[in-house]
Amino acid sequence: MKKNNSGKIIQITRRSALKGMATTAGVAAVSLAAPGIIRRASAADPIKVGVISPLTGAWTVYGKAHSAGFELAVDEINAAGGVLGRKFEIILGDSKTEPRIVVEQANRLIRQERVDFLAGTFSSAERNAAGPVVTSANKILLYPTFYEGQEKEYYPGVCNKNMFMFGPEPTQQVWPHLEYMMNKFGKKFFMIGSDYAWPRVTNQVTKRRLLELGGEVVGEVYIPFNTPQYESVLRDIRASGANIIFHTLTGSDTVNFRLQYTAAGMKKDFVLWTVDDEEVVTSGLGPDVSAGDYVSFDYFMSIENPNNTAFLKRFRAKFGKDALMNTVGVAMYNAAHMAAMAIEKTGEVSTDALREGLKDIEFENGPQGKVRMRGLDHQMVLPSYLMRVRKGWTGVNDMFEEIQSFPSVEPLDARCQLPL
């Protein structure tokens, strides 16, 4: 079962890639055969979706859940007969975790594969790289990752009428839980993050609400990627008298920092709250290092609701019982279903129709519960969960215990020219 399904998708990709190879051969002036490029779409033709995932490179760990979420949704859509009588077809592009490659792949998918719309890209930098491409080609991009929110100055990477954000932003992921954390553990925050826009803006937004609530930031440091040593940072944290370490490190630096933080025996003296470490990274940390830390997201594999139970059952049937899902994969899943609903609603496959269709659309079967895409700023209304990592967890099923949750959190309006 598993083999057949994934085999199908690979096959599609392989065929399209081979077509691409033939084009390259043209560069070498050997020969060229690219039939079927100028073919009118007919009712039976599939709706083509270009999916850009980090399949290789530094963030491959996230890439699996990322593309798997979309693939699962497309299987479900096609099993139900497709949309307007047409099936979805995925054409996969590897971003290699490089913004430069995203530009190449987005153009390939749009210009050569003639996809109807795009989904994916992972980091903010990757999304920004795709921004000018989808703007000039007038294609929709469905973006799945938790991110820093939309500020006008980063147009066309955000505040873009061709982009829809399916992941949470700080006013959804952090704000709802600030009060609880402050009341329980204290008002002094030490912020540590990787040195780029997501941690910086997330901290800035967090700080705003924190100060309103009477909190205090006693330290703020940003760490360059691939930093192996954390002695001085750990010392600063110790000296700061913080109650809570607010953690926005990403990738392997998360692991490096947490291993050394734990080794320094600091776990017992501080509370750590991370807004980055979903199932995949927490698995990488292991139970000893992650135990007792707080995490907040819109989705966790262990949340209990009928949607999620059914979703995970289908997911595991397709990708195996040990496969990991996370907030980003679920956002990709929602994105595919909601795009299908939007196309169904407007009865048309075009950028304008998809944009109009996605506005204010509701999806009942989201794995995290009912979700809604806001028409005003293309930002998803999502639940928000605060979890604590269980001591001695053995797998994703018992990794997190729920502390508190809100079923539906409206984000602050995007700081853009609204409506988009």
Add this chain to the structure above:
Amino acid sequence: MKQRTLKHRSLLGTTPGDLLFSEPGAALIVFAILALLPVFFSGYMIYILPQYMLFGVLAMSLGLLWGFAGLVSFGQAGFFALGAYTMGLSMKSGGGIIDPAYLGLLLSLVVGGILAAAVGYFLFSAGVRGTYFVLVTLALSIMLEQIAVSQSQITGGWNGMFIDRMSLNLGPFGKISLFDDAPMYYVILPAVAIIYVILYTITVTRFGKILNGIRENEDRLISLGFNASLYKTGVFAISGAVACFAGALYGTHANFVAPSLAGVLFSTEVVVWVAIGGRGSLLGVLLGGILVASFSNYLSAITPEYWQLVLGLLFVAVLLYFRGGVAGAVAQLVNARRAK
């Protein structure tokens, strides 16, 4: 009849047949094919080829350094990214009295040239050896990447910077938009061809000959009274300026630059292109950049892991068995056939 042949020989140093098989002849054919491609094709290929041609120029900037002066830089991508950022900032500034795109292109030549000259002179004047030079350029590209990340108010940090597509400003005759693929293609292709001609000319002038001498035996050149460090500084400055200029064009073509463009991974990819293309031939290096980048893009969709592995093995094989790369192997083949 005989006289005419002789005349040709004196004119070009070669017979027409030789010309066909010589590097400029082959280059002529390659550029002619590239010039005709947009007539027959459109879409993605015409969009992406200029980017790969600019990668080819980046490869040539290293080819000049490695093949002709015997210096390997692991930091060429640093200059490339510097060019893209220069272009982006210049476009943002609006340019003042001259067109911002032209300002960006001009500045990229100056900035790349000066940085390379400064670093080069600093090192070569103290007799820093080729192997250390590799490590310093490696560190240079890491430093440029880190600066691009940390100076986020200028560069946009890790999230990158948007760069508008340039237009061709013809002064009183108005502006030609380069928004579409074909016009942009026909701006970048001649630029690449001109850079090729300039670099090729450099290699056959006295300067190029002296560089060759330095590569073969630096001490001998020094004892003959040449200031080797000055020549090495010169060639590194040219290489830096060319890489930076190509980066500026790349930036305005891709509309985006992020710090990882300066990084070690991309820098060393350039080394692989040059080795496979054939460091002894600028044309081979140019094609190496274009073709390896193209195949990387397409094959990565089929076997992302194995393609990288194949590329690595190919790199080692070239170093061990075909030191001239593909261009060297082709030249050998042609010579062998003509010798018969």
Add this chain to the structure above:
Amino acid sequence: MSTALSVVVDATLITLILALAAFGLAIIYGLVGVINMGHGAMLTLGAYLTWAATTAGLPFVISIFLAAAGVAVIGLLLEHIVIRSFYDRPFDTLLLTWGFFLVSTEVIKIVFGTDLRNVANPVPGAFDLGGIQIPAYRTMIAGCSLLLIAGSALVFFYTALGIKIRALIQNREMASLLGLDVSRMYKLVFVTGSFMAGLAGALISPMLSVDPYIGNIFLVRSFFVVIIGGIGHLLGGTLIGSFLIGGSETLFALFSGQVFAQTAVFAVAIVVLRFRPHGVLRSG
């Protein structure tokens, strides 16, 4: 006061760990003149092999030696198949070892996958020294680093083998006239360096996320350690180089951001390289 003390402790730990990471490189570079660009991949391999061995249920101490031995075997193969015919061409060995890096990184990804792995910390906890907490495991590695370097010094200066090796660095032709099997000595040195790199990767693995790029973090720093310390000054040079690179990064980070600290250290290293191309221990 405790700040000053903790800076000293931090700098010492960083210096010794960096020295450990750079030691294999220093051996190969200093004794046989090969700039081993594959050093990062050897560290990574050491970490992955440790992960594989501990995951298979072997005790940590046995795992690290197995890992180091595994890397030594790979180093032996690399030397025997490729490097040995290129000793007189440092430039080619640099590129070839870079090729080794490219290939082995891809093989690691294929064999071990790209998920984040971790090796459980065998000595958890920290101890208190005048009010500052010092992680026990890091201290242990720092100790290992000192032991390794001191042990190598003993071998180098007080054994017959050490004398042979020193003769070899000083004058290769003379050594071969004296009847030393030069190519075997070179092989021995290369394998020892690989072993040390693997051991370093193994020892570092519990502190860092084990991923295919773990070794890269140390690659450029290690090179500067070796260059600044000075070629051939295997023991003192490695320690001093580590201190200048790691210690100055700690100091810079006190007054500026971490990113700036890293950039500044590289800049300083380049300047030192310019004025002391043979390292700080040797004049001129």
